[in-house]
Every structure is written in structure tokens, then in C-alpha cells.
């Protein structure tokens with residue numbers, strides 16, 4: 001199909017970006033433009049030896065970087081923040097050519113970086129500062145909680161938000177004084193490569209951040225074996241493999257995994273807002289957001305009205321391939337992924353689900369397009385009923401009582417995100433808090449929780465271990481060193497005091513301290 005590639009995406013630019021990837025084997029992977037299926041660039045593939053060397057280089061640079069005063073490190077990210085905004089259009093172009101997402105979503109993805117950088121620029125001095133704690137003996141003893149960088153962090157990123165996950169997760173790791181080795185998905189390596197180029201332009205020492213490329217199972221083991229910490233974003237199945245290996249190596253890891261996210265609409269919800277939200281929840285980023293909605297539970301009293309309005313709104317969506325802001329829904333990331341989404345829908349239909357709209361591929365729009373699809377009658381024996389479909393496919397269900405809605409929402413192995421809509425805010429919050437989910441959005445789908453960078457965001461159950469954002473999102477990239485300081489040696493029984501008397505004194509001392517509120 002004929003579509004004009006964005007002017008910034010020249011062969012020269014792409015070749016410069018991928019030249020950063022170490023590859024002694026000479027092997028390459030054909031990185032394609034999703035809308036056309038045409039090869040954009042031959043992406044070098046890194047061997048295990050290349051990855052080891054990447055870690056060595058990063059580790060060497062890290063030793064010096066960790067010595068930089070925090071203020072000097074943060075200066076790099078202040079500059080980076082403005083460079084990301086300045087070069088926004090080019091970043092959006094790269095995200096779009098490699099992922100096929102609608103330009104509106106590509107733009108939204110870029111916003112995550114200044115938000116994360118801005119938050120940690122302000123917060124890091126407080127979080128990373130030494131903290132003084134009381135010692136075991138008042139006055140003469142104390143303890144300092146100090147934070148040391150872990151070393152070199154391995155960051156494994158998925159294709160659905162390649163720039164946001166590859167770059168945003170690197171920011172706190174680097175601010176904490178670590179080096180970073182990023183492994184993006186082969187399909188979407190361009191925007192993270194450009195992000196690293198901009199970081200270096202902002203003053204990040206060369207070599208500190210490395211980008212290695214390859215298929216996950218080829219690259220993963222060497223990456224994990226050389227890392228001091230692993231930050232992984234991807235599917236639950238892969239997360240389990242990463243977690244097992246990190247566990248064997250006795251290194252920490254943060255696993256941000258999949259979801260099967262529910263939305264509950266209470267009878268007093270504002271239906272105009274709900275329909276708008278539901279459209280974004282089900283079809284935003286063509287349904288390829290880890291926090292998007294695949295299950296909607298609507299109160300009986302409003303179900304029919306909501307269903308009709310939601311179907312009409314889905315059918316009015318502008319779906320298409322264009323490097324402008326016109327389409328509201330873009331392509332899926334690849335033909336393989338489109339086939340996977342289609343197989344979930346076919347399976348649901350074969351087992352009795354009803355298609356209210358969509359349910360088909362859209363070859364007229366591009367090779368990997370699938371129509372926004374709304375299903376009724378989806379049950380747990382269907383692929384779309386239990387597993388993550390990760391496409392523009394959503395199932396509608398009715399409920400009549402709050403307990404029923406909560407039980408249905410919780411009837412899943414996942415626990416990443418939930419969305420609750422209601423006019424009585426306190427009631428909606430109360431319902432939301434009953435859902436077993438790391439994130440809950442009240443009267444919104446996902447952005448309110450995810451963009452609140454001060455609160456840690458992660459999954460529970462099979463949706464993950466650990467979190468990004470908040471103090472935790474920075475502290476996880478550090479080791480705590482506990483420096484105990486004793487001004488005068490007063491531990492143990494003083495000379496000449498029988499041990500029994502010392503025991504009594506210690507017990508009295510603990511009682512007094514408790515009474516005075518010291519311990």
C-alpha cells in the first residue's frame with residue numbers, strides 16, 4: 001500500500017541509530033514499517049559475547065558516574081527533559097513507523113518521559129539522601145541509611161510502549177547512579193535507540209547506557225547473568241522465566257506483566273463519560289496497553305443503554321494508517337499478533353459468543369489491522385475469557401449486585417488494573433478498593449493512576465512483582481547500606497557488674513524507653 005513515510009525517517013538516520021547496537025556476528029533482523037510491511041532497516045543482532053562486552057563498558061563508565069554529585073547527574077536529565085520535548089515530532093515518527101499505532105497514542109507515549117524525569121528530578125535529592133535513625137542506645141548510638149547504586153541494570157522492554165518502557169525505566173536507574181543495558185523488542189528498537197542518543201546529547205557519559213538487540217530467549221540469559229538488577233516489562237509467561245533466572249543469580253528484579261483488566265459501571269455513573277472512557281479502555285493503542293480493559297461489567301439497569309451507545313461509538317471510530325492525527329485507532333504491531341487476536345475472536349464465536357460489532361480483520365487499512373470488536377456472551381472456557389487478548393476486543397457482561405460485580409472482577413489470575421465508574425465517588429472508591437489489583441482508577445481507565453508518578457504502580461497476583469514510580473521506583477535500583485555509629489562503647493555488661501544485674505538493667509531500660517516512646 002502506498003503511504004508516505006515521515007520526512008524525519010531517512011535511511012541515513014535509521015542506519016545511524018542502529019549502528020549503536022553491538023554485533024560481531026553480522027547477523028541482522030529486518031525491522032519493518034508496520035503500515036506497509038516494508039523493511040525500514042537491518043537491525044544488528046547481539047551475540048552473548050557482545051552483551052558481555054556491553055556490560056563491561058557500561059560498568060566501567062558507571063564507576064565514574066556513581067561518583068558524580070547527584071546535582072550534576074540531575075542536570076543531565078533536566079537537559080534531556082527539554083530535548084525530548086524539542087524533538088517530540090521525530091520521536092513520534094519513530095514510534096509510529098515501528099509500532100503502527102495511531103499518532104495520537106504515539107504522542108501520548110512520549111509524554112511519559114518528561115513526566116517521569118520531572119518527578120525524579122524533584123524527588124531524588126530527598127529519596128537518595130542519607131537518613132539518620134536512632135541506634136540501640138540513645139544519645140551514644142545512631143545509624144545512617146545510605147543508598148548505593150546496584151551497578152548495571154538490565155532493562156527488557158516490550159513493543160507496545162517501546163519508548164516509554166525502554167527510556168522511562170532507565171531514568172530512575174541512571175539517576176540512582178547505575179549503568180544501564182537496554183534490550184528493546186526487535187520490532188521496536190528505533191525509538192529507544194533515539195532516546196539514548198538524546199540522553200547522550202544531554203550530557204550522559206558515553207558508554208554508560210548500552211543497547212543490545214536480539215530475540216528474547218537468545219539475549220535474555222546473558223543479560224540477566226551479567227546484570228545486578230533486572231527491570232522487565234512484558235508478558236506473564238516471560239516474566240516467570242526472567243524471575244526464575246534472577247532468583248537463581250540472587251539479584252533483584254521488578255516484573256511488570258500482563259493483565260485481564262475489568263471495568264465496573266455502577267448504576268449512578270455518568271454514561272457520557274463512561275462511553276468515552278470505555279472507547280479508550282478497549283481500543284486505545286488498538287487494545288495493546290497492559291492496563292487496558294478487556295472485561296466490562298455493567299449494572300443491569302443501564303446495560304442496554306450503555307451497550308447501544310458503546311457499539312455506536314465504536315462503529316464511529318476512525319481506524320486507519322496515517323502519519324497524522326486523523327485516525328483514532330491504528331494498526332496492531334504485526335501480522336503475527338493480528339492473527340493471535342483473530343484466533344481469540346474466532347474461538348469465542350465458535351464457542352457461542354456474539355459479535356456486536358467488528359470481529360474481523362481490516363486488510364483494506366493495512367496488513368495488521370483488526371476492527372474494534374465488542375463481544376457478548378464470553379465465558380471462561382474461551383481464550384478471550386481468561387487470557388490476555390491484547391487487541392481491540394472487549395467482552396460485555398451484566399451484574400445486578402455490587403458483590404457480584406466485585407466477585408466477577410476478581411475472578412482472574414491477573415491483578416494489574418481496574419476501572420470503576422460511579423456518581424457517588426465515595427461508593428465507587430469503596431468498590432474499587434475491594435478489587436484485587438495493583439492499580440484502580442475511579443471514573444477513569446488508566447491514566448489517572450499511571451500518570452500519578454508519586455504513587456508506585458505495579459501488578460499483583462500474576463501481573464507482576466514490584467512497581468515503578470514513587471520512591472519505590474527509585475529505591476529499587478539501590479542497595480541500602482546500614483552504617484551503625486557508636487560514639488562510645490557502652491554495649492554489654494560494664495566492668496565489674498554481674499551479668500544478672502546487667503540483664504535487669506537492660507529490661508528496666510527497655511521498659512523506660514517504651515514508656516517514653518523512644519522504642
Ligand code: NAD
Pocket residue numbers: 156157158159160161165183184185186214215216217218219220221233234235236237238239241242256257258259289290291388390416459463464
Ligand atoms: P514478551 O514477554 O513476549 O516480550 C517482552 C520483552 O521480553 C521483549 O523485549 C522480548 O524480546 C523479551 N523476551 C522474550 N523472551 C525472553 C526471554 N526468554 N528472556 C529475556 N527476554 C525475553 O511480551 P510482549 O508480547 O513483547 O509484550 C506484551 C506484554 O507485555 C503483554 O502481556 C502486556 O500486558 C505486557 N506489558 C506489561 C506492562 C506493565 O507495565 N505491566 C507494560 C507493557 C506491556
